Amino acid sequence: MLYRKFPKIPDLEISALGLGCMRLPTTGDDSAAIDEAGATAILGAALDSGVNYVDTAWPYHKEQSEPWLGRAMRDLGCRDSLQLATKAPTWLVKESGDWERFLSQQLERLKTTRIDFYLLHALNGARWKTVLDTGGLEFLARARADGRIGHAGFSFHDSLGVFKRIIDGWTDCEFCQVQYNYLDEGFQAGGEGIAYAADRAVGVIVMEPLRGGILARVPDGVRSIFGGYRTPRMPAEWALRHVLDRQEVVTVLSGMGNAGQLYENAAVASSAQPNSMTGPERAVIDQARDHLVSRMAAPCTACGYCSPCPSGVNIVDTFGMWNEAAMFGTVDENRRQYRSGLQARGNGAQACVECGQCVPKCPQGIDIPARLKEAHSTLG
Ligand code: SF4
Numbered sequence: 472m473l474y475r476k477f478p479k480i481p482d483l484e485i486s487a488l489g490l491g492c493m494r495l496p497t498t499g500d501d502s503a504a505i506d507e508a509g510a511t512a513i514l515g516a517a518l519d520s521g522v523n524y525v526d527t528a529w530p531y532h533k534e535q536s537e538p539w540l541g542r543a544m545r546d547l548g549c550r551d552s553l554q555l556a557t558k559a560p561t562w563l564v565k566e567s568g569d570w571e572r573f574l575s576q577q578l579e580r581l582k583t584t585r586i587d588f589y590l591l592h593a594l595n596g597a598r599w600k601t602v603l604d605t606g607g608l609e610f611l612a613r614a615r616a617d618g619r620i621g622h623a624g625f626s627f628h629d630s631l632g633v634f635k636r637i638i639d640g641w642t643d644c645e646f647c648q649v650q651y652n653y654l655d656e657g658f659q660a661g662g663e664g665i666a667y668a669a670d671r672a673v674g675v676i677v678m679e680p681l682r683g684g685i686l687a688r689v690p691d692g693v694r695s696i697f698g699g700y701r702t703p704r705m706p707a708e709w710a711l712r713h714v715l716d717r718q719e720v721v722t723v724l725s726g727m728g729n730a731g732q733l734y735e736n737a738a739v740a741s742s743a744q745p746n747s748m749t750g751p752e753r754a755v756i757d758q759a760r761d762h763l764v765s766r767m768a769a770p771c772t773a774c775g776y777c778s779p780c781p782s783g784v785n786i787v788d789t790f791g792m793w794n795e796a797a798m799f800g801t802v803d804e805n806r807r808q809y810r811s812g813l814q815a816r817g818n819g820a821q822a823c824v825e826c827g828q829c830v831p832k833c834p835q836g837i838d839i840p841a842r843l844k845e846a847h848s849t850l851g
């Protein structure tokens with residue numbers, strides 16, 4: 472295993488692969504029913520492989536991920552071998568006392584007295600305002616001072632502009648966690664956000680390096696691009712290598728469904744040095760990205776300039792699901808996701824009243840209302 476360091480935490484070596492506890496194996500369809508033996512075997516394999524960073528959060532597996540991890544660390548006796556990360560559920564915070572309440576419960580769930588890395592979970596513009604209005608930063612400073620948390624940072628889901636605002640407005644921030652993979656260079660914080668954070672000595676943790684696992688299940692066209700390279704590599708390895716090539720990235724979190732996947736990813740993280748990809752390797756990644764982009768149903772870059780829609784249509788996610796279906800051939804999966812999510816909540820394309828307000832805002836020139844109709848006829 473290779474190890475890297477956060478710029479503001481120079482004494483600590485962090486494994487280049489971290490274990491994410493959001494997609495643990497389950498015994499059935501209910502995500503709350505964690506297969507404890509299977510999940511604990513994954514944690515054991517992580518320790519075996521030199522992984523020393525493990526990441527969970529309040530809501531994962533319907534709030535069962537933290538309690539499982541607490542039990543698993545106790546059973547394996549490994550708490551002191553790990554850097555433990557979890558996150559404050561920012562969307563549930565209504566008043567200043569909530570911060571203390573959630574942290575106390577999380578310490579209990581995790582059977583520990585200290586969270587090494589504590590994140591404000593899934594920050595966006597509105598939640599950042601809540602953090603500031605409810606004394607969230609003061610709470611973090613208190614919890615750091617009394618040792619209940621070691622280091623403070625945030626995970627992020629919003630536009631690049633909001634990301635920069637948070638980085639600029641929180642000078643004590645030690646690290647951030649962003650979605651990044653070879654297909655999502657410009658998505659949310661994206662590659663530019665990673666560089667922006669690193670320039671300000673904020674360490675970067677990457678989540679979704681395989682885009683929820685789908686970059687391990689690429690279409691045949693991408694497989695043959697990868698197959699044309701002289702060294703045989705699985706699609707997941709290409710995706711991980713691309714992320715680990717960035718020197719700003721300290722660790723990459725991956726949710727691994729079994730110990731075998733963990734060992735495979737650990738092998739990659741044991742050899743992928745920063746800035747080590749060659750020109751021909753980067754060209755392979757570029758070709759794979761171009762191929763996927765050429766299959767998109769609408770040329771939406773998820774920039775979000777068209778939002779918010781006055782009728783509540785979630786344009787970005789609707790096009791995101793439609794594009795994923797087209798790029799990866801996962802129509803059934805995306806249809807289920809759309810119907811049970813956006814459409815059921817009334818934020819799908821069916822809510823579009825064709826007012827046209829979003830159209831001039833789109834830098835890609837997409838006829839948004841017309842394309843939403845097509846998306847809905849595929850997914851709805
Ligand atoms: S055209 Fe449709 S999606 Fe665009 S702003 Fe109007 S209602 Fe929203």
Ligand code: SF4
Nearest residue numbers: 771772774775777833
């Ligand atoms: S539809 Fe256009 S404006 Fe909206 S997110 Fe996509 S590219 Fe950006």
